[in-house]
Amino acid sequence: MKMPIKASIAAITLAASASFSADIRIDGFPDYDSQIAEIAPTLPQHNIEMLKNNHGDHHNKLKTNLATGTGAGDVVLIDVGFIGSFVNAGGFVDLTDFYKSKAGNYASYAVEAGKGNDGNQYAVPVDLGPGVMYFRRDYMEDMGFDINDVMTSWDSYLAYGQKLKEKDILLIGNASAIASAYWRFNVAEGDGLYFDADGNSLVTSERFMRAFELAKAVRDGGMDGNISEWTEDWYAGFREGKFATQMSGAWLLGHLQNWMAPDTSGKWGVSNLPGGLYGTWGGSYLAIPKQAKNVSAAWDLIEHMISEENQLVGFKKIAAFPAHTGTYNDASFDEPIEFLRGQKARRLWAEIAENITPVAPMNGDLIAESLVNDALDKVLNDGVSIEKALKDAERQIKRRVR
Structure with missing residues (x-):
């Protein structure tokens, strides 16, 4: 957790x-x-x-x-x-x-x-x-949106964010969560998150390119608040309804109801991630x-x-x-x-848990994750191109991971 x-x-x-x-x-x-x-x-x-x-x-x-x-x-x-x-x-x-x-x-x-x-x-x-999408019901069905339509694909999810922006509602606290979800939940069988079975870096692959592109589209479109996760501002975002969705594990419910935003009871729902992806x-x-x-x-x-x-x-x-x-x-x-709001969400979580494909942990994961996150920060906040940021990250990974 x-x-x-x-x-x-x-x-x-x-x-x-x-x-x-x-x-x-x-x-x-x-x-x-x-x-x-x-x-x-x-x-x-x-x-x-x-x-x-x-x-x-x-x-x-x-x-x-x-x-x-x-x-x-x-x-x-x-x-x-x-x-x-x-x-x-x-x-x-x-x-x-x-x-x-x-x-x-x-x-x-x-x-x-x-x-x-x-x-x-x-x-x-x-x-x-189990990886899921938490969503504000008051910004979903209460406003006439259908969660199943919104989560059909990543494109439909971003289209929902564009419609929310017209109403001055953020799609998500930080676009980086979208990139993280994409690269974590689209791993080919036999690969790790950042390395293939032979230990070769995967961070310049299409999976990471697409993940960065999605996050950049959200940031450039003004659909996120650029709010760092696990900070006071992020907690306030949940309490005050500043953003409509958050990707996380099922465990986020415990934090929301126990200490982060207990007064928002009944305003939340949970669904699969866009495209019905299964992952941890x-x-x-x-x-x-x-x-x-x-x-x-x-x-x-x-x-x-x-x-x-x-x-x-x-x-x-x-x-x-x-x-x-x-x-x-x-x-x-x-x-x-x-x-x-009365949703029987635990059955959904069990379904996800039973359909997760194993992703092998690798010795260099912590180093690679840090460097990939640094690369994403440069793309979202410093204007560095996606291709350059990922190539630079891969070069450092190869140097630091043997």
Whole structure:
């Protein structure tokens, strides 16, 4: 679940009994503290402490902890975007023997992403991020638009944005999300996001050219607010109805209803992305650093968090879509969601999750993602041509990734 939010480092002790000192610490990011608070009392044999940090700082700290061999918790939460590089860094306990009897109950593409280059399991999926489009209903059906027509294609989606502009409504907070969605959700079978199976860069391919073209059309057309995501201005945009749509993982619902824009309940809906694309936008993993003091107790916590029962707790509490596929038959999947004006959105998310094609994580993904995002920024904000920006990015990727 990718969700950088404002948060200072905070240790949250979630003890089942004050008479015991904490024997398991989980390091993570919001909104997992809400889920841990919910399930910790049901694991009475252990005292659980969560060290919470914002998304970016958490991963930076973990990178340092793994490199130095000290300072990490007994269990760590990892965003899917970091899996490829973190798992192969050699700092995690091999969980193959713990997990092998359970792996068949979890989304296969997510299980595979938690394996190292040696084929062993070093991280296990705790939630998935079915990619969806959140939309304001007051700017959609309440204004006479049909969501199915709008999402027919990327061209129809941009045409909707042009009509909204005539009404002084922004299509999206930042056009960069459109580019990111396109290059993430149009990956050819066997390719990674930024590299092919042989490790060759893909960032000058048609997929990235088209992604950049769509984002540039939105920016040049005045259809976005150039508002950086995960900032105060972005949060205000949700609360104040400044933009009509937002691409994200299903997990965004938890943030909208829990803290970002709770007063907008009933004004939102959710749909497939343009063209009915299936793909993943985020997702989280659990792993045990080799420096953990009690591997057995750490696995107890992981096993507790990935159980069918507690996967549903996380789903209902923070909209963390379960990695456990056995949950998809639960009656809650057919319940209306008040925040989404009664839409039974969980069934849509399950359909997306079951149709996602695996995208192999690569060691150089983090470097490539940073350079591609820098290239997009130059196109959108500095007037650099798409071709030049992508060629420059590829040249740097080849130099920095071996």
